[in-house]
Structures are given as structure tokens and as C-alpha cells.
Amino acid sequence: LLGADIPPDRFQPMRSAYLSLTVDSDQEADRIYALLTAGGQIFMPMDDTFFASRFAMFRDRFGTSWMLLHPRPNQ
Secondary structure (H helix, E strand, O other): OOOOOOOOOOOOOOOOOEEEEEOOOHHHHHHHHHHHHOOOEEEEEEEOOOOEEEEEEEEOOOOOEEEEEEEOOOO
16 A cells, blocks of 8 residues: 655545455554544444444544554464
8 A cells, every 4th residue: 555645735545445455453443543533533433343343434633534453363
């Protein structure tokens, strides 16, 4: 993943693309969620789902949309 600064007159925030971040623990998911949602917009709050013990969808304060998850172990 590569990021770059864009001059303000050319910046357009992403709206239909999400970065997906998979983490190794519920604690790490909670920590990152708190950092990235500060000043942002939450679409789906962090919750337990059938496929992940933590899953959330949100946009950070810079306009980047995220899916954050800690997947359930394969059984």
C-alpha cells in the first residue's frame, strides 16, 4: 500500500473503495477502531458477526473508507 500527498486543489476523497485491514486480536481491532473513527463517520459500528469476532465499516477523518476485522478462527 502506498500513500501520497495530493495538492488541495486536486484532492477528491474516495467514496466507493474501502481499505480492508485484518488484525490478529480483538484488542488490536478495538485499538485501531478507536484511532481511525475519531473525527470520522461510522457506517457499521464494531460488532461480533458470524465471520469475525470484530468487524466494522467506517470512514476516517481524512475521507478514507475502511473495513476492519479480526476473523474467527477456522473450525
